[in-house]
Amino acid sequence: MFLLFFRINPSLIMRTLNLFLPSLALGSAISTRQDSFQTKCAKFADKINLPNVRVNIVEYVAGGTNVSLPDNPATCDATYQSVSTDFCRVAMAVATSNSSEITLEAWLPRNYTGRFLSTGNGGLNGCVAYDDMAYASGFGFATVGANNGHNGTSGEPFYNHPEVVEDFAYRSVHTGVVVGKQLTKLFYEQGFNKSYYLGCSTGGREGFKSVQQFPNDFDGVVAGAPAMNFVGLTSWSGHFYPITGSNTSDTFLSADLWSVVHDEILRQCDDIDGAHDGIIEDPDLCHPVIDTIICTPGSNSTNCLTGAQANTVRQILSPLYGVNGTLVYPRMQPGSEVGASAIYYGGSPFSYSTDWYRYVVFSNPDWDPATLNSHDIAVALAQNPYNIQTWDADLSPFRKTGGKVLTYHGLMDQIISSEDSKLYYSRVAETMNLAPSELDEFYRFFQISGMGHCGGGDGAYGIGNTADTFNGVAPENNVLMAMVQWVEKGIAPEFVRGAKFVDGVGSEVEYTRKHCRWPRRNVYKGPGNYTDENAWQCV
Secondary structure, X not given: OOOOOOOOOOOHHHHHHHHHOOHHHHHHHOOOOOOHHHHHHHHHHHHOOOXXXXXXXXXXXXXXXXXXXXXXXXXXXXXXXXXXXXEEEEEEEEEEEOOEEEEEEEEEEOOOOOEEEEEOOOOOOEOOOHHHHHHHHHOOEEEEEEOOOOOEOOOHHHOOOHHHHHHHHHHHHHHHHHHHHHHHHHHOOOOOOEEEEEEEOHHHHHHHHHHHHOOOOOOEEEEEOOOOOHHHHHHHHHHHHHHHOOOOOOOOOOHHHHHHHHHHHHHHHHHHHOOOOOOOOOHHHOOOOHHHHEOOOOXXXXXXXXXXXXXXXXXXXXXXXXXHHOEEEOOOOOXXXXXXXXXXXXXXOOHHHHHHHHHHHOOOOOOOHHHOOHHHHHHHHHHOHHHOOOOXXXXXXXXXXXXXXXXXXXXXXXXXXXXHHHHHHHHHHHHHOOOHHHHOOOEEEEEEOOOOOOOOOOOOOEOOOOHHXXXXXXXXXXXXXXXXXXHHHOOOOOEEEEEEEOOOOOOOEEEEEEEEEOOOOEEEOOOOOOOOHHHEEEO
């Protein structure tokens, strides 16, 4: 992710999807005998004759079982995938040039709804998002997923291999869509009616890349926590290590001290929204003063900061500027300190940033991430291979197709600052000269308070973007189904309802909250407890 690759609670997707989609049970019940669907799948390999496509596996998979993934790279951290519905699995390799190819899978479900969907990826990863494929195919989408043109989570395959970089920048997803749509038409007599995209992090960037560069690929795009402004993001995530230093540096803060910082930020900012709930509803209004926790003479240094440590916090909560004072990337939003301390502030370089600079920017495996400076960043920004920045702000071609894009971003995101999504929204509004009410026709952005990176967090983060955040199929509770309703019925989402789970993934719902459509903000008005979604108002 940038993240990080989600692992699924193996029973969650089967339990929840079978509860809300009883038709899936029919597929499972008849999967033990050779029926017409199984026969169709068994014969499908003979029908596939597509340019540049090498078919490796065509097999029938029964719902309620696990797909074994013996060839999945170890760093992708998935040796199997639990699935909830019967489908025909096609695994293949697709050449993208004379020296590059992608690994592509298509899962064609029995309970097909006439909808096609592509998944995305995370981080610098060459990992098929099998978890998202299982999630979407369970809803009856003909689903594809690709590996971004390389295997594993390292960026080393980019080294002196521009074709692999091109696959990562845009070509893998687009190629998967082209081939996937052909396979869908070949397998189902009716073809497909609508096409969708679902991804977060790098997957969010890939969704917007499709919107910007391939406006006809999708009717509806759900793009979470997008890793847009990609080179700026990669530079920003790499600049934390020179700030904190190693864990022996006087500028370094331990995880315990970051908890102290977080508690102080909550003390200063939690109540701004009107509710004392441990969540910063609007980080834009939070500008913490760190001097309040600087150690005084004789104080306990385990509960306060030295001057050097306080300066570290100030730098981390500030935007990153480059040469000539140009903005490279906005600040890390306050409230994300605890999660980010384990990823960015732990006294080690961030591997994705290191790999990008080593294997793409400088083509030097020995480049030292501790030396990253504004001149290095300027070189990287000027390079921008295959326009991987994904920062184009004129979405007119996509708008003209009638396409819709829904983006969301967690306000506790510890990997990609939510400030960047707001910055991009403003760029689109300015470039297209559109007011928010006009952007609402095709582009809606929702801030998800209390959500970390693509999921998790302290608040109502369960919005149905993955199986880990599933809380039903009603469009108001599920961003994917909200997009389906917007595209197919013309009913645009006015809010995204999130669920706060009692004990984490798939557990009992403690409370729900309606997350506002940007640029409106959520404010506690009462009466009632902050756990009552009706006590909040979008203003």
